Amino acid sequence: MFGKLFSFNGGVKPDPSKADSTREPIARLPLPPQLVVPLHQHIGGTPRPLVRPGDAVLRGQRIGAADGNVSSAVHAPTSGRVVAIEPRLMPHASGLSSLAVVIEPDGQDHRAEREYFDWHAASPGEVRDFLRDAGVVGLGGAVFPSHLKLTPGKQGQTDTLILNGAECEPFITCDDMLMRAEAEGILRGALIMKRLLAARQVLVGIEDNKPLAAAALKAAALALGDAALEIVVIPTRYPAGGAKQLIRVLTGIEVPHGSRSTDYGVQCFNVATSLAIWRALEQGEPLTRRIVTVAGNVERPRNFDVAIGTPISHLFDAAGLRPDTDKLIMGGPMMGIPLPGIEAPVVKAMNCLLASSPTLFPPPEAEQPCIRCGECARACPADLQPFELYWHSRARNFGRAQEYHLFDCIECGCCAYVCPSHIPLVDYYRYAKSEIWAREREKDAADSARERFEFRNWRAEREKEEKAAKLAARAAAKPAAKPAAAGAAAAPTSMADDPKKALIEAAMARAKAQKEAVEAKNTGSLTTAQQAQIDATEARRARAAELADGDKPE
Numbered sequence: 001m002f003g004k005l006f007s008f009n010g011g012v013k014p015d016p017s018k019a020d021s022t023r024e025p026i027a028r029l030p031l032p033p034q035l036v037v038p039l040h041q042h043i044g045g046t047p048r049p050l051v052r053p054g055d056a057v058l059r060g061q062r063i064g065a066a067d068g069n070v071s072s073a074v075h076a077p078t079s080g081r082v083v084a085i086e087p088r089l090m091p092h093a094s095g096l097s098s099l100a101v102v103i104e105p106d107g108q109d110h111r112a113e114r115e116y117f118d119w120h121a122a123s124p125g126e127v128r129d130f131l132r133d134a135g136v137v138g139l140g141g142a143v144f145p146s147h148l149k150l151t152p153g154k155q156g157q158t159d160t161l162i163l164n165g166a167e168c169e170p171f172i173t174c175d176d177m178l179m180r181a182e183a184e185g186i187l188r189g190a191l192i193m194k195r196l197l198a199a200r201q202v203l204v205g206i207e208d209n210k211p212l213a214a215a216a217l218k219a220a221a222l223a224l225g226d227a228a229l230e231i232v233v234i235p236t237r238y239p240a241g242g243a244k245q246l247i248r249v250l251t252g253i254e255v256p257h258g259s260r261s262t263d264y265g266v267q268c269f270n271v272a273t274s275l276a277i278w279r280a281l282e283q284g285e286p287l288t289r290r291i292v293t294v295a296g297n298v299e300r301p302r303n304f305d306v307a308i309g310t311p312i313s314h315l316f317d318a319a320g321l322r323p324d325t326d327k328l329i330m331g332g333p334m335m336g337i338p339l340p341g342i343e344a345p346v347v348k349a350m351n352c353l354l355a356s357s358p359t360l361f362p363p364p365e366a367e368q369p370c371i372r373c374g375e376c377a378r379a380c381p382a383d384l385q386p387f388e389l390y391w392h393s394r395a396r397n398f399g400r401a402q403e404y405h406l407f408d409c410i411e412c413g414c415c416a417y418v419c420p421s422h423i424p425l426v427d428y429y430r431y432a433k434s435e436i437w438a439r440e441r442e443k444d445a446a447d448s449a450r451e452r453f454e455f456r457n458w459r460a461e462r463e464k465e466e467k468a469a470k471l472a473a474r475a476a477a478k479p480a481a482k483p484a485a486a487g488a489a490a491a492p493t494s495m496a497d498d499p500k501k502a503l504i505e506a507a508m509a510r511a512k513a514q515k516e517a518v519e520a521k522n523t524g525s526l527t528t529a530q531q532a533q534i535d536a537t538e539a540r541r542a543r544a545a546e547l548a549d550g551d552k553p554e
Contacts, residue, residue: 042145075288077308160201168237169241207240291351368421378418382405
């Protein structure tokens with residue numbers, strides 16, 4: 001049995017506002033006339049498109065391949081025809097576009113042939129590769145590729161696997177309704193992860209304001225009969241659904257700044273992610289749909305099971321968007337981001353669509369100077385100093401902001417919620433983070449340019465030194481060649497040793513032969529008396545030479 005519950009510092013208790021969207025069961029929304037499936041729906045590299053305009057696709061067919069290990073595949077939510085691959089508006093506060101595959105459904109919803117995979121006989125690495133190609137990512141909001149989180153920690157195993165069913169933010173109820181409807185599948189997925197991580201126990205944390213979901217999970221755990229499964233009901237307090245906060249409540253482990261929970265033998269997954277893993281491995285279903293809460297200023301708040309790529313307008317049409325809506329939010333009122341347009345599509349990271357109105361969310365009061373009351377610090381669940389982060393972010397002193405652990409801020413909004421001066425503190429922190437990231441990118445680009453310039457100079461210097469070395473070697477070889485030439489004059493070499501000299505000798509021999517031929521030709525015109533006179537003269541010269549040689553001493 002589970003033991004003691006712990007607590008975390010800070011936190012707030014806003015109005016849950018969850019009753020309206022949980023009155024009816026999850027509704028499966030019909031397909032829209034066109035699906036816009038973004039290729040980049042997770043942290044990491046953008047998948048490469050595998051289809052072209054005009055191609056026919058089937059439900060579950062891969063249309064985007066994972067780009068590297070920190071990536072995940074993307075699949076067609078239904079059968080139809082690819083009409084375009086082009087940038088489309090994304091559900092992001094920036095209002096930027098991203099490359100998407102636009103599919104026109106054919107209404108048949110034909111499924112691609114299932115890829116049989118026996119995960120029981122496969123190695124953990126093969127299972128992780130399969131989940132990567134099935135497009136499974138974290139559905140709690142971070143959309144981190146799940147196959148990477150299924151790697152054991154430093155000790156080779158994970159002591160505790162935690163399923164996050166807290167769902168602490170107001171208005172959001174998609175996990176609550178999912179736990180009621182798919183409790184057994186969620187726990188079966190947890191047991192698969194337990195095997196991959198070699199975990200000792202599985203703890204499912206759920207807030208006490210979800211009694212029906214907790215009862216469904218407990219009944220499913222009893223039916224499965226695994227003693228390692230434990231359903232733990234925790235007190236309702238925002239943000240108990242944060243990973244570090246839930247780990248603290250369930251295990252008492254406080255993950256320090258700059259560390260990860262895996263360093264302490266704990267890993268945390270969302271309940272919807274667990275169900276997606278079970279469906280991928282046991283049923284061969286890639287991640288093509290998700291549950292989305294539509295709440296706020298609508299006529300019929302409800303949870304919808306929708307195909308990824310469905311335009312947001314399609315969901316608000318089903319829920320009945322009221323005319324006095326002044327803003328649309330993806331997420332909840334504490335951590336949600338404003339949507340740039342109603343034509344943006346549903347993505348894997350989307351758990352809630354919230355319609356705002358002046359009545360439901362009155363305009364914020366004017367920002368006033370900070371009075372350093374310390375309420376933000378008391379409410380911070382990450383044990384930071386929000387007022388210091390505010391001052392340094394506002395002064396653009398980003399180095400000091402990082403010294404106060406800016407990037408440990410989870411942007412939960414507790415500080416802004418309790419601020420009596422109505423300062424939008426989280427907006428300042430987001431601004432500071434974006435500026436730091438931009439400067440880091442610029443620094444990386446400058447460093448790369450500097451390295452290329454230095455390498456170019458080094459290469460030019462190296463080529464110069466190599467050329468000088470060659471010239472020096474050639475100059476040193478010339479004096480050594482002169483004695484060799486003198487020795488060759490003293491000691492005659494063969495014709496084969498000196499081809500140039502052989503050519504000279506051959507030319508001299510031809511000249512001599514020509515001279516002899518000419519002399520022989522000239523002697524042919526002498527008379528017999530003239531020739532006898534010449535011969536007598538030559539005999540006298542030869543006799544004189546012999547006498548001269550005889551006078552020389554021996």
